[in-house]
Amino acid sequence: MMMDMQGVAEILRSHGFKVTPQRLAVYDALQHTTEHPNAEMLYNMLLPTYPAMSLATVYKTMEIFDKIGLAQVLNIGEDSYRYDARMENHPHIRCNTCGRVDDIMEFEDEAIMEAVAKLSDYKLTGRQLYFYGECPKCQGKKKKLN
Amino acid sequence: MMMDMQGVAEILRSHGFKVTPQRLAVYDALQHTTEHPNAEMLYNMLLPTYPAMSLATVYKTMEIFDKIGLAQVLNIGEDSYRYDARMENHPHIRCNTCGRVDDIMEFEDEAIMEAVAKLSDYKLTGRQLYFYGECPKCQGKKKKLN
DNA sequence: TATTAACGGATAATTACTATCCATTGAGTA
DNA sequence: TACTCAATGGATAGTAATTATCCGTTAATA
Numbered sequence: 550m551m552m553d554m555q556g557v558a559e560i561l562r563s564h565g566f567k568v569t570p571q572r573l574a575v576y577d578a579l580q581h582t583t584e585h586p587n588a589e590m591l592y593n594m595l596l597p598t599y600p601a602m603s604l605a606t607v608y609k610t611m612e613i614f615d616k617i618g619l620a621q622v623l624n625i626g627e628d629s630y631r632y633d634a635r636m637e638n639h640p641h642i643r644c645n646t647c648g649r650v651d652d653i654m655e656f657e658d659e660a661i662m663e664a665v666a667k668l669s670d671y672k673l674t675g676r677q678l679y680f681y682g683e684c685p686k687c688q689g690k691k692k693k694l695n
Numbered sequence: 696m697m698m699d700m701q702g703v704a705e706i707l708r709s710h711g712f713k714v715t716p717q718r719l720a721v722y723d724a725l726q727h728t729t730e731h732p733n734a735e736m737l738y739n740m741l742l743p744t745y746p747a748m749s750l751a752t753v754y755k756t757m758e759i760f761d762k763i764g765l766a767q768v769l770n771i772g773e774d775s776y777r778y779d780a781r782m783e784n785h786p787h788i789r790c791n792t793c794g795r796v797d798d799i800m801e802f803e804d805e806a807i808m809e810a811v812a813k814l815s816d817y818k819l820t821g822r823q824l825y826f827y828g829e830c831p832k833c834q835g836k837k838k839k840l841n
Numbered sequence: 842t843a844t845t846a847a848c849g850g851a852t853a854a855t856t857a858c859t860a861t862c863c864a865t866t867g868a869g870t871a
Numbered sequence: 872t873a874c875t876c877a878a879t880g881g882a883t884a885g886t887a888a889t890t891a892t893c894c895g896t897t898a899a900t901a
Contacts, residue, residue: 567867567878588858603881608858626770626823628889629857642815653814661807662826668799669788671828677772678824680808682817713847713898734888749850754889774858775888847898854891859884866879871872 552580552634557619564617574599575610579620579634585641585650587629625650625679638676644684651684698726698780703765710763720745721756725766725780731787731796733775771796771825784822790830797830 552560557576558568566572578594579586586594588607595602611632614620623631625643631650633641640653658678666673698706703722704714712718724740725732732740734753741748757778760766769777771789777796779787786799804824812819 562868565878569867569879571880601881605859605882606880609880612859622772624770624772626768640811642811642817642819644817645820651815651817653811655814656810664802665786665788665799665826666828668801669797669826669828670831671788671790671797671826672834673788673826673828674791675827676825677827679822680811680815680817680819681821681823682812682815682819685816688818708899711847715848715898717849747850751851751890752849755849758890842901844901845897845899847896849896850894852892855889857886857888859886861884862882864880867877869875871874 552576552619560617560619561613566613566617571599571602571606572610572613574602575607576614576619576634579614579632583652585623585631585633587627587631589629591632623650624677640678640680642680642682642684644687645681646683646687649684653680698722698765706763706765707759712759712763717745717748717752718756718759720748721753722760722765722780725760725778729798731769731777731779733773733777735775737778769796770823786824786826788826788828788830790833791827792829792833795830799826 554573554577557573561568561572574595575591578591582594584590588604588611592602592604592607595607611620611622614632615622618636620632620634621636623633623641625631625641633652635652635654637654640656640658641650642653643650658676662673662676665671700719700723703719707714707718720741721737724737728740730736734750734757737757738748738750738753741753757766757768760778761768764782766778766780767782769779769787771777771787779798781798783800786802786804787796788799789796804822808819808822811817
């Protein structure tokens with residue numbers, strides 16, 4: 550599912566959007582991080598290389614990526630959105646101690662979708678599964694402190 | 696799990712919060728609706744009976760309720776929070792057509808929690824499961840239009 | 842009933858995000 | 872390769888939900 554810049558350029562063009570250095574840079578940054586950055590984190594990651602980068606550009610770019618399926622938007626109960634370049638729908642888990650957000654990639658949720666469809670009578674189209682707890686690192690730190 | 700006003704008053708007091716007519720009114724309104732209102736919806740529901748009610752009071756009250764376990768806050772990917780007086784953790788489902796949000800009460804998720812704990816190595820403390828689709832009513836309307 | 846810390850309501854402030862404006866640029870076309 | 876122009880990027884103003892502040896009022900305990 551990894552997308553190279555060639556592929557990103559094609560998808561942008563095929564949806565009538567121009568291929569610009571800023572958009573490629575945003576995608577590149579998002580693809581090479583595992584920390585599910587929000588707009589401001591992305592902006593700060595890009596600033597050193599693109600001193601003229603604007604926060605508004607990050608937002609506009611992410612809106613496009615969301616629309617054409619190059620990224621997904623996460624709303625994990627924080628005060629800002631986070632972004633993920635992995636497009637397969639998958640659960641996320643957030644550490645209540647350090648705030649990191651991890652993917653849960655191997656999770657099989659078809660049975661859940663069926664159960665929910667049956668219980669709700671809805672015609673299901675999507676889901677967002679968020680879990681909360683303490684990450685392995687923070688569990689380790691706590692042990693050391695004792 | 697239904698909580699009467701007596702119980703609400705006791706819980707407020709036991710946490711060092713005063714029992715006020717506004718707080719009881721907010722709880723009462725939240726408890727007697729199934730539509731998972733946001734702050735503004737609650738405010739508008741209360742205005743007829745409490746013309747002096749303030750939106751800020753609704754927010755402050757809901758913050759307290761969240762803290763002492765009288766209500767939970769939902770973040771379903773909309774631009775505002777919704778509230779729910781049902782405290783058993785349960786999934787929610789939102790209709791993409793009309794925006795209504797329903798509870799899914801009968802859902803058993805212990806197996807899911809275990810699977811996620813194993814996959815993530817996190818020490819799990821909570822979860823929020825959100826589903827999206829089209830509610831039975833909207834499915835019906837669409838049929839009529841054809 | 843008196844005392845006082847907490848409260849409610851009005852409103853200002855904050856913050857994430859979106860819209861607008863205009864000079865610049867990507868990309869199709871000649 | 873140069874031309875044309877709508878789309879774009881960046882600066883900044885605006886929006887909307889939420890939070891903080893201020894002060895007269897009130898619930899709770901003595």
